[in-house]
Amino acid sequence: MSAALRPHEALRTGATHPVIETRALGKVYSAGSEAEVVALKNVDLKIGLGEFVAIMGPSGSGKSTLMNLIGCLDTPTSGVYLCDGVDVATLDAEERAMLRRDKIGFVFQGFNLLSRMSALDNVAMPLSYARVPPAERRRRAAEALAAVGLGERMQHRPSELSGGQQQRVAIARALIQRPPILMADEPTGALDTRTGQEILALFERLRGEGHTIILITHDAEVAEHADRTCVMRDGELHDGVPPATETSA
Structure with a gap:
């Protein structure tokens, strides 16, 4: 495995905790002076090291809200969230940002690439915030792009790449700091079937190389690539439900 993609030792690999x-995680949004929207209700979830888990459900089911909480992009209204055994509620904003930077990589449906930057510079960008020297940033970004099959396209801008290639750039960027956890929100939603299968095969390979993969999807066929599927319905999580019992939305 390329050192550019190998998970670092941010997780305590000898630990027995998930x-x-x-635990009973909940999220309520205010929708005005009196109205409230309950997005999550008492969600209990455990994910082990190196596991590939799909969180599935239609639009509005709460799956993206759960991803935001797990990814430390938002805070819960109630309940407890432990990341590698650490209660995230005990961390201040800077500590949460450091946890997110060191342990969690994000891949989104819309790629979120900067159009005026090359693939290499898009991938290297997170390292600039970590104050990695420019030469080291470019070296690691080149290794990451080569590892996802884009060694010959690193100087191309997003507009010069196919959708699948852009998603590979996004995956390389998510992995550039070697986070042990990778969260992907509908990563194949903007891709054709064949290209989507190639991206899912890349996630399976990364899982085999030690990453913990959390995949958010509404598609049962996509969820079938995971080791385990959890289904969101009306803000509640149903663990262990076979993906074939759900239909796409």
């Missing part, structure tokens, strides 16, 4: 654990 990598991700939520």
Whole structure:
């Protein structure tokens, strides 16, 4: 495995606790002076080191809200979230940002690449915030792009790449700091079937190389690539439900 993609030792690999654990996690949004929207209700979830888990459900089911909480992009209204055994509620904003930077990589449906930057510079960008020297940033970004099959396209801008190639750039960027946890929100939603299968095969390879993969999807066929599927319905999580019992939305 390329050192550019190998998970670093941010997780305590000898520990017996789950990598991700939520206990009665809840999230309520205010929708005005009186109205409230309950997005999550008492979610209990455990994900082990090196596991590939799909969180599935239609639009509005709460799956993206759960991803935001697990990814430390938002805070819960109630309940407990432990990341590698650490209660995230005990961390201040800077500590949460450091946890997110060191342990969690994000891949989104819309790629979120900067159009005026090359693939190499898009991938290297997170390292600039970590104050990695420019030459080291470019070296590691080149290794990451080569590892996802884009060694010959690193100087191309997003507009010069296919959708699948852009998603590979996004995956390389998510992995550039070697986070042990990779969260992907509908990563194949903007891709054709064949290209989507190639991206899912890349996630399976990364899982085999030691990453913990959390995949958010509404598609049962996509969820079938995971080791385990959890289904969101009306803000509640149903663990262990076979993906074939759900339909796409």
